[in-house]
Amino acid sequence: MSNKNWMPRWFYQLASPRWCYQITGKLMPGFILAAVLLILAGVAWGLAFAPADYQQGNSFRIIYLHVPSAFLAQSIYMTMAIAGAIGLIWKMKVADMVAKSCAPIGASMAILALVTGAIWGKPTWGAWWVWDARLTSMLILLFLYFGVMALNSAIENESTAAQATAVLAIVGLVNIPIIKYSVDWWNTLHQPATFKLTEKPAMPVEMWLPLLIMVLGFYCFFAVALMLRLRNEIIQRERRAGWVRELLIEK
């Protein structure tokens, strides 16, 4: 009995589409507020007040977008694969919907990371694209997202699509560390230390604190985007349910 009580009740309720819709509706304003405040503070601090880098000047400021989006691209893939696994094992509809909603957000974050990386690369490396290990693994991550999204949209049946996508996402999750290390190794094999991210040992506090705020803000933004997509997905799939009809009539 005591074993059961350590999780709050609303956590179990998340498994039901109806309760999930209501709970996310209550959580959303808080996350929107947090995302807006954190991102605004981080952008203002990072772009206007943080000191310029002694080597790269002001061009380094793009990390305030680049790093959080790269962070998110990776953790969203994890979220997607774990949600997919939960859906596959316990047949939870909501987990399937979370996994499906994650993919487009993750792919856009990967694109954002690649684009900001390219923009930063032009003044720093002198080229828009360099076959740097990190850039390449981000590109492969984007391909993995594309694969997941393509498979999901190719299968008509919703539950089959969710299960197949989950299997693919889990296979991808197993492969991500292998891809990462093989790409790292390939890069060092072919072009040893030609291009390296400028090492900044002990970034000063004024530089990393806004970055931390941006990362947190991006995570809140992801939570908001995920909840919005999830709620859409719930409404769409449960459109025949009574509570959805009541909800729509109310509005």
Place this chain on the structure above:
Amino acid sequence: MNDMGTKIRKLGQLSGTSEEVFRPGSVLLATIRRELLLAFRRRSDLVNPLIFFLMVATLFPLGISPEPSVLTLLAPGVVWVAALLATLLSMDSLFRSDFDDGSLEQILLSPQPLFMVVLGKVVAHWIMTGLPLTLMAPLLGIMLFLPAEGMGGLMLSLLLGTPTLSLIGAIGAALTVGLRKGGVLISLLVLPLYIPVLIFGTAAVEASVTGLPVTGHLALLGALLALGFSLAPLAIAAALRISVSG
């Protein structure tokens, strides 16, 4: 007609009777026998990936330069990419005919472990594509002026790498078997997963060309193969169950 008869007969052997002793090894061998027999009844399908392999390798000198010094540099990567694409091309048909005539459902319903049946199908696929590709690779190596020292590395790396390609590709084939247009989709799903094998494979060839030790790269290819051998059949089996039930 003959083809169909063999298929059904072999399937009967495969599903067996419940009184029989449960021997995973015999399931594996029976599946491999069935697949090979079916493949040899339709020999043209066997040759197609090899011709494709040869054609892709011919495109590179035409598209880049016939200069031996350039081709020597490109040879390891070109042979590996061509082998990878040839494997990928043959992947789509792995479960397709079994799915279309319903034997795949029978396989899923049979009391034999699906892991073994799936592994048998993949091994048979490798014997029909990966192994001939490996044996043919030196020919492409000569066409692309790969130095003679590199041949050993090329064949060994392909020998260890192509089974992994078959295993990973089978996951994509299993996921897309129920779809009408699986062809392009399967490459989208599988190609990113092929990247580590490509990297270590070409690295092994390049190392053997320059006279560096190859064992490290081959060991990594072997590790990938071991991982694929133990995990991929689980994913393939799960994907097949999903595709057939949906």
